[in-house]
Amino acid sequence: xxxxxxxxGVDIGGTxxxxxxxxxxxxxxxxxxFRTDKYKGGPDYxxxxxxxxxxxxxxxxxxxxxxxxxxAAPNVNFLKGTIESPANLKWGTxxxxxxxxxxxxxxxxxxxxxxxAALGELxxxxxxxxxTFVVITLGTGLGxxxxxxxxxxxxxxxxxxxxxxxTVEPQGRLCGxxxxxxxxxxxxxxxxxxxxxxxxxxxxxxxELAHISYSELSAKAIAEAAAQKDALALDVLDFTVxxxxxxxxxxxxxxxxxxxxxxxxxxxxxxxxxAPLRTYFxxxxxxxxxxxIRIIHSKMKDGEAAILxxxxxxx
Amino acid sequence: xxxxxxxxGVDIGGTxxxxxxxxxxxxxxxxxxFRTDKYKGGPDYxxxxxxxxxxxxxxxxxxxxxxxxxxAAPNVNFLKGTIESPANLKWGTxxxxxxxxxxxxxxxxxxxxxxxAALGELxxxxxxxxxTFVVITLGTGLGxxxxxxxxxxxxxxxxxxxxxxxTVEPQGRLCGxxxxxxxxxxxxxxxxxxxxxxxxxxxxxxxELAHISYSELSAKAIAEAAAQKDALALDVLDFTVxxxxxxxxxxxxxxxxxxxxxxxxxxxxxxxxxAPLRTYFxxxxxxxxxxxIRIIHSKMKDGEAAILxxxxxxx
Numbered sequence: 001x002x003x004x005x006x007x008x009g010v011d012i013g014g015t016x017x018x019x020x021x022x023x024x025x026x027x028x029x030x031x032x033x034f035r036t037d038k039y040k041g042g043p044d045y046x047x048x049x050x051x052x053x054x055x056x057x058x059x060x061x062x063x064x065x066x067x068x069x070x071x072a073a074p075n076v077n078f079l080k081g082t083i084e085s086p087a088n089l090k091w092g093t094x095x096x097x098x099x100x101x102x103x104x105x106x107x108x109x110x111x112x113x114x115x116x117a118a119l120g121e122l123x124x125x126x127x128x129x130x131x132t133f134v135v136i137t138l139g140t141g142l143g144x145x146x147x148x149x150x151x152x153x154x155x156x157x158x159x160x161x162x163x164x165x166x167t168v169e170p171q172g173r174l175c176g177x178x179x180x181x182x183x184x185x186x187x188x189x190x191x192x193x194x195x196x197x198x199x200x201x202x203x204x205x206x207x208e209l210a211h212i213s214y215s216e217l218s219a220k221a222i223a224e225a226a227a228q229k230d231a232l233a234l235d236v237l238d239f240t241v242x243x244x245x246x247x248x249x250x251x252x253x254x255x256x257x258x259x260x261x262x263x264x265x266x267x268x269x270x271x272x273x274x275a276p277l278r279t280y281f282x283x284x285x286x287x288x289x290x291x292x293i294r295i296i297h298s299k300m301k302d303g304e305a306a307i308l309x310x311x312x313x314x315x
Numbered sequence: 316x317x318x319x320x321x322x323x324g325v326d327i328g329g330t331x332x333x334x335x336x337x338x339x340x341x342x343x344x345x346x347x348x349f350r351t352d353k354y355k356g357g358p359d360y361x362x363x364x365x366x367x368x369x370x371x372x373x374x375x376x377x378x379x380x381x382x383x384x385x386x387a388a389p390n391v392n393f394l395k396g397t398i399e400s401p402a403n404l405k406w407g408t409x410x411x412x413x414x415x416x417x418x419x420x421x422x423x424x425x426x427x428x429x430x431x432a433a434l435g436e437l438x439x440x441x442x443x444x445x446x447t448f449v450v451i452t453l454g455t456g457l458g459x460x461x462x463x464x465x466x467x468x469x470x471x472x473x474x475x476x477x478x479x480x481x482t483v484e485p486q487g488r489l490c491g492x493x494x495x496x497x498x499x500x501x502x503x504x505x506x507x508x509x510x511x512x513x514x515x516x517x518x519x520x521x522x523e524l525a526h527i528s529y530s531e532l533s534a535k536a537i538a539e540a541a542a543q544k545d546a547l548a549l550d551v552l553d554f555t556v557x558x559x560x561x562x563x564x565x566x567x568x569x570x571x572x573x574x575x576x577x578x579x580x581x582x583x584x585x586x587x588x589x590a591p592l593r594t595y596f597x598x599x600x601x602x603x604x605x606x607x608i609r610i611i612h613s614k615m616k617d618g619e620a621a622i623l624x625x626x627x628x629x630x
Contacts, residue, residue, distance in 0.1 A: 132471045146569070148463055155571020156447045157607055162568040165601045167561060177601050246482055253477040254461070254569050256470020286480045286492050292472055 006066045008053050009311030011113065011303045012036060012073040014089060014140070017049065020307040021056050021066070024315070026124040028307060032056055042083075042094035050103030068107035068314025069100065072116030072306035074143075078158035081110055109313035113137070113306050115152055115161065117298075118145025120309030121261050125300055133259045134251060135298075135305070136163065138266035141176070142184035142191075146255065164188070166247045187244045189219035189266055195236040196222060207232035223269045238276065245280035252289050263298035263305060270297065321381045323368055324626030326428065326618045327351060327388040329404060329455070332364065335622040336371050336381070339630070341439040343622060347371055357398075357409035365418035383422035383629025384415065387431030387621035389458075393473035396425055424628035428452070428621050430467055430476060432613075433460025435624030436576050440615055448574045449566060450613075450620070451478065453581035456491070457499035457506075461570065479503070481562045502559045504534035504581055510551040511537060522547035538584045553591065560595035567604050578613035578620060585612065 005024040010017065017036045020028040032052055039045035057066045073096065075084045081097045083089070100108045111119070118135040121127040127135075131150045137143040142164035146153040153160045164184035165177055172181025173194060185191050196209050196217060207230050212221060225233035248260060267273065278295050285293070298305060320339040325332065332351045335343040347367055354360035372381050388411065390399045396412045398404070415423045426434070433450040436442040442450075446465045452458040457479035461468040468475045479499035480492055487496025488509060500506050511524050511532060522545050527536060540548035563575060582588065593610050600608070613620060 148468065149466075151464075153463065153570070156573040157571050157604065159603055160569065160571035162571075162601060165568045166565045167599070170561060170599075177603075179599075179601060182601075246485060250481045250565060251569060253480045254475065254566060255468070256472050256475035256477075258471040284482070284485075284494075286477060286494060286497075288474055288492075289472065 006057075006060065007311045007314050008056070008066050008069045009307035009309070010049070010053075010069065010071040011116070011306040011310065012071065012089075013113075013303075014074070017052075018303045018307060019049075019052055019056055020304075020311070021060055022308060022311040022315070026308055026311075028304065030056055030060060031307075036089070042091040042096065043099055045091070046096055046099035047103065050100055053104060066106065068109070069104060070116075070310035070313035070315075071096065071100075071108070071110040072113040072310040073110060074113055076110050076112040076115075076158075078111060078115070078154050080158070083110070107314050109310075111152075111310060111313060112143075112145070112161075114143030115145040115154075116307075116309035117143075117263060117305040118147050118161075118309065119152060119312050120300065120305035120307070121298060122147055122150070122309075123312050124308050125305060126261055126296055126298060127259070130258045132255065132257045133261060134161075134163070134255070134257050135261045135263065136267075138188060138262060138264040140189050142188045143264075146257075148255070163247070163251065166250065168243050168247065183243070183247050187240055187247075187266075192219050192222050192236060192240060192266065193217045195239060196232065199232055199235055199239070205232035205235075209233060219266050223266075223272070226269070226272055237272070241273065241276045242280050245277055245284045248281055248295075249284035249286070249289075252293060253286055256289070257293060259294040259296055261296050261298050263300065263302075265302070267297055321372075321375065322626045322629050323371070323381050323384040324622035324624070325364070325368075325384065325386040325388075326431070326621040326625065327386065327404075328428075328618075329389070332367075333618045333622060334364075334367055334371055335619075335626070336375055337623060337626040337630070341623055341626075343619065345371055345375060346622075351404070357406040357411065358414055360406070361411055361414035362418065365415055368419060381421065383424070384419060385431075385625035385628035385630075386411065386415075386423070386425040387428040387625040388425060389428055391425050391427040391430075391473075393426060393430070393469050395473070398425070422629050424625075426467075426625060426628060427458075427460070427476075429458030430460035430469075431622075431624035432458075432578060432620040433462050433476075433624065434467060434627050435615065435620035435622070436613060437462055437465070437624075438627050439623050440613060440620060441576055441611055442574070445573045447570065447572045448576060449476075449478070449570070449572050450576045450578065451582075453503060453577060453579040455504050457503045458579075461572075463570070478562070478566065481565065483558050483562065498558070498562050502555055502562075502581075507534050507537050507551060507555060507581065508532045510555055511547065514547055514550055514554070520547035520550075524548060534581050538581075538587070541584070541587055552587070556588065556591045557595050560592055560599045563596055563610075564599035564601070564604075567608060568601055571604070572608060574609040574611055576611050576613050578615065579617070582612055 021030040144163035146161040169181035173185035175182035336345040459478035461476040481498045484496035488500035490497035
């Protein structure tokens with residue numbers, strides 16, 4: 001067998017699946033995307049994913065295919081290697097690794113998507129010189145991956161780093177997890193949309209956002225309105241950033257990390273988000289920690305950190 | 316030099332200093348206590364501590380003295396080995412290890428008291444078969460030590476595991492750290508005392524505790540009143556336990572530990588504290604964690620876990 005220097009990294013999202021052919025140096029040399037939501041069941045999806053992986057390996061003319069497949073997916077039980085009833089996939093609990101191995105005679109490993117992103121930052125990103133940090137992905141929800149002394153924190157049930165489910169308000173908004181007031185019901189794309197509606201319910205605003213229905217409203221529209229100094233969008237952003245700052249301060253007294261690294265669609269708001277976040281974060285911190293912990297925006301493209309991080313599982 | 320099988324473990328509290336001669340098997344064979352608060356300065360205190368350590372080593376007739384000294388103290392900066400302005404000692408920042416080494420020609424190491432307790436539980440206590448857990452000491456304040464995969468979590472500034480400073484209410488009670496609403500302003504001996512006053516400020520109670528001044532009120536009196544079904548004490552306990560349960564649930568989504576181990580004066584309330592705590596904790600947990608994480612009461616005597624844990628630093 002010719003030894004390949006390539007590995008495959010896969011990022012499975014609710015809408016799209018991204019497959020990257022990753023070089024030994026951590027470069028995504030080739031990428032293909034396909035619709036995740038076209039498949040009704042796990043086995044159908046796995047069969048197609050295997051075909052796409054073989055295609056991408058063949059395309060690069062590498063006789064050995066690739067050395068292995070690392071997968072980032074939502075709701076992964078790291079200890080069992082299964083995907084457990086992810087809200088966005090509707091496939092039920094499903095042994096993706098087992099299914100893929102029917103088609104692919106190479107090591108296949110799977111990890112939670114935000115944990116994969118943390119591994120990607122650790123190996124190839126802003127965390128290359130860090131050993132204790134937290135990656136937070138701000139998309140539809142809020143995901144997180146924690147690295148302690150250069151190792152991913154898995155926890156005793158394979159479920160550590162679910163910071164989207166820190167409680168903000170015990171009697172607050174209903175969360176997908178079944179509880180009330182979780183952080184991701186405030187700080188996420190959906191959280192921002194809910195906050196726009198809440199603020200409009202409390203007082204009148206002369207805002208473009210008042211003309212958009214809840215189902216049409218997007219985090220992007222809110223970010224654009226904030227950039228235009230729309231009062232409603234600015235109030236929502238201020239409200240949200242204060243909540244996030246407070247919960248990050250709680251994470252700090254627990255972990256004492258060097259940095260929080262943000263990525264995902266909502267993080268693309270950039271300094272409009274990070275400038276006030278740094279201010280409120282410093283105010284919220286226990287004094288001994290002030291000035292010591294960085295809040296930074298990942299330099300990787302969407303999905304890149306997860307693809308690269310997943311690929312490190314088999315590199 | 317004759318090789319000794321003994322090490323010294325020291326637990327420095329605001330009132331008392333406890334010195335234990337610890338055998339290779341983790342037994343405290345001899346213990347001496349002296350008043351910490353008799354000494355106005357760090358150097359005076361260190362000189363006396365060195366004398367006491369030499370005395371206890373001589374008393375056991377061990378020609379080699381002991382193999383080393385491990386110290387548990389409040390506000391230790393683990394990375395620098397200094398005690399940093401502990402509220403209860405009034406000595407300012409102070410290099411105890413450096414001072415002791417003037418008198419003792421053996422390895423001397425120092426660690427935060429709650430972290431020492433976690434090491435003591437890990438090596439000799441209820442955590443012998445655990446690898447990821449949190450020790451919480453409920454005394455005047457609330458201290459904590461976190462163990463991840465069998466290793467103490469130090470954090471990037473040597474300050475991890477300050478769970479007494481998780482924020483409960485951003486506009487809440489003034490904490491010694493300078494912020495508002497920290498967990499230890501509610502869940503600790505002082506927190507319970509403050510809650511008694513708060514509840515009395517809100518409505519009348521026919522309670523023995525209403526006849527005790529704030530300065531005379533103790534956590535022990537509150538625990539005794541609760542044991543007698545005093546309505547005020549029961550309301551305070553219920554209020555406090557709900558707060559603690561909620562913050563422990565936050566720690567769980569971060570760390571996914573196997574257990575929380577409680578110790579210290581307030582924990583001696585026993586099942587009166589732990590039975591409702593377990594109920595509220597389960598209710599507060601993100602559903603995936605329910606039924607998976609234990610809340611237990613240390614079997615070690617007060618100070619024993621810290622002495623034993625400190626001794627493991629040089630064992």
